[in-house]
Amino acid sequence: MRLSDIAQKLSCELRAEGDIEISRVAGIEDAGPGDLTFISNRKYIRHLKTTRASAVILGHDMPDVPLPSIRAANPYLVFARALELFYTPRAPEHGIDPTACVAQDARLGDNPSIGAHAVIGRQCEIGDNCVIYPHAVVYPGVVLGDDVVLHSHSVIREYCRLGNRVVVQNGSVVGSDGFGYAPQEDGTYYKIPQSGVVIIEDDVEIGACTTIDRAAVGATRIGRGVKIDNMVQIGHGCNIGENTVLAAQVGLAGSTKLGKNVQAGGQVGFAGHLAVGDGAVITAQSGIHQDIPAGAIMSGSPAVDNPSWRRAVIAFPQLPELVKKVRQLQRELEALKAQFISRVDI
Amino acid sequence: MRLSDIAQKLSCELRAEGDIEISRVAGIEDAGPGDLTFISNRKYIRHLKTTRASAVILGHDMPDVPLPSIRAANPYLVFARALELFYTPRAPEHGIDPTACVAQDARLGDNPSIGAHAVIGRQCEIGDNCVIYPHAVVYPGVVLGDDVVLHSHSVIREYCRLGNRVVVQNGSVVGSDGFGYAPQEDGTYYKIPQSGVVIIEDDVEIGACTTIDRAAVGATRIGRGVKIDNMVQIGHGCNIGENTVLAAQVGLAGSTKLGKNVQAGGQVGFAGHLAVGDGAVITAQSGIHQDIPAGAIMSGSPAVDNPSWRRAVIAFPQLPELVKKVRQLQRELEALKAQFISRVDI
């Protein structure tokens, strides 16, 4: 495909003398002749000097470069759309594999794709164009919207409801029992029935080996457009607002509410029963133990506002030296006091 | 069901004028007319002013409230039991699904429920009333007690033994190989055969996507009544005492021993070869690098006693200011010394 055609299809500015043929989209370090590459992270600008790529997607505000460029306000988005011009994901096979177990009273939409050994339980309702990969298991009473994709070894537990275009990667579990036990006097625990469900709205994507627990009562809710990475744990009764993004290995204890467009970095932990405001950003490995206002940027465990944390962690390795200095100051002050008193006394 | 009947069935005190009809148990924020709600976490007491619930389960020691209440010493436990009056979990289907693969020499107890595509390996012994959901896999030589529940995509590896009433949620793995490799001179690693097993005692519950490694030699042991949340990692050769509770994403390296009634919050990490005493409490995200005495409350990474940690983390954001103050003190002290010497010299 010609670079000029790509620029046109993606409605981007083309900065090039003449035109060239592009055969692939590639990362800047791997790209070679014929490849279109991209820079969305400024850290990689230095590679522009050495890349063997034939052309690059750049922000409007990035400097002039010696190779042909496609300019965009959102180069990462344009990279995604350029990739789609060259890459077609493997189409799932249509129809119902003869080894799949679909309950007789399950209702299937149009154009189903149900893979080998997949299981669809009783009284399920499956929307149109759903792709259920081999070995996905849908417990009884589940409702799936249209265009849902369940990858192999994902599980949707009883009565949970997924909206349209929800994607669940491999090994994830939607609707496992919440972790609720009442301590008893003899030191044992009594299990709280987890009678609720999980409700997942449209356009949510769930990574691999993620677990979303069903509520004890009511519902655990994942709002429209939420993106959840691998190995994220969402406790029972949580409520995640629209377009919130949770990176890998994040954990939420029960009944915590995240607002819209919240971002949590990898391995962040949230205590239970908290409220986090819209647009809050929690940096990686932080621990949230109290309510967070909208728009706050929080870091550390327990988390404080990000600028305070940055200053404190820079100072932290100086702490032993500080302890010594203070001891030294104490000694010097004592000496000076003694001297002062002795002189004054004279 | 009438509120008075509920109070009677659960042997609780009823504080109400007249009687009312209850149709559901619900969380305090979602509850409406006809709902019975509960408060076990004092954080939610403020909602009593605005709840639309018709009645509430409260501790004996909680204040008087305008709506009818059921009073109990352990309101969370009574909530669980009230929930059971209204909620019947979906009964699993009985019998053996024709697509399940049960080895000919496996011994099954009475009243089995073995779902679609489940696999029971050779020489397994399965107790009475076990529920093996679709796609659970039981490797050869496994012994399950009575009333065990294995959810879809759980795996019990070869020769592991589970007691009575053990529940394993979806995607969990019992008996995966421990992580043992001997470093060799050329920088490669030699795998230690993981010849041991996992032994799980009665009444243990295991969350979703949790992994419990088999021992290199001997057994990894999970004591009676232990409750393990989702995505918990238990290394080879660990020994978890009775009624210990591990929250989500906790990790234990190999050969660590936890006492009875230990509690570990979310994302806690334990180094290997440690001993943690009975009743110790480790707060979320802490890192345990040394033995912990019985009853200790530990926090931080590396963990220290909780009161010290609380004071230290409050002081932490003041650290940069402290560095400045000390520098200022040094300057002032130097100035004073200089002044003192000059005056004295005169």
Place this chain on the structure above:
Amino acid sequence: MRLSDIAQKLSCELRAEGDIEISRVAGIEDAGPGDLTFISNRKYIRHLKTTRASAVILGHDMPDVPLPSIRAANPYLVFARALELFYTPRAPEHGIDPTACVAQDARLGDNPSIGAHAVIGRQCEIGDNCVIYPHAVVYPGVVLGDDVVLHSHSVIREYCRLGNRVVVQNGSVVGSDGFGYAPQEDGTYYKIPQSGVVIIEDDVEIGACTTIDRAAVGATRIGRGVKIDNMVQIGHGCNIGENTVLAAQVGLAGSTKLGKNVQAGGQVGFAGHLAVGDGAVITAQSGIHQDIPAGAIMSGSPAVDNPSWRRAVIAFPQLPELVKKVRQLQRELEALKAQFISRVDI
């Protein structure tokens, strides 16, 4: 087997008067008469006084002991090899289970072992002597080398390639979609197609419930001999050097490169787009936010060099006391200044 035979087979020095019969290899706390035990961690030397074992494997440099010993330069390696003399892992069943679904155009090597309900997709190429346990799923277009072992509920996604002798424990996912979304102006996210693959070289072992994401473009690469524990998350486009070891619950964000023989302790987090040099050691629960030179030992979150971190964390609990001391110093200095001025003025 006689102890002298064991010593001879493993080319080790025997320190014993007379010879004895050994029937088992066991851990030092569990060992009884007839057992051979071992010490590789010095923490356990104290158990030598009380062990009931009949003999022990020790380093050459360890002290004389009252019981017979086998001496080796690498006692942990010799323990592994001694264990192999007594323990034969259960052999997988050979052949192809009739319930397995193997695509007609998949190419199988010699001596396959494909368990119940396993799925091998279209156009896969499977090497010789591979063991595909029940319920493992291999998506279309995957290439497996010789002697690969895929445990139940592991998944290899489309087009990924595994070298020889790769072992994948239960529930792990190789090739799930990377977590790449371009933010759009309306607050929603646009999914970046994850068009790349995962390439795993020879002799890699992958624990249970671990996820390795496919690259957006190009490949996520796991070098020869890498050992990965349970619940490790490896983001898209990462590159892990040979013989690197990642303990449980480690997480790597996208495009990070680890050198050869790197060691990361449990729950370590790596930010994206970093380079970590050969032989670097990252201690448990650390957070790596910048490039790390070869051979560095790093600790803390954010990580600093290990000696600085050790000193700082020891000082940390003294911080509240330090704050008080500085306040006291300020007061004393002010008082002294005032005194000094008043005296001088007189």
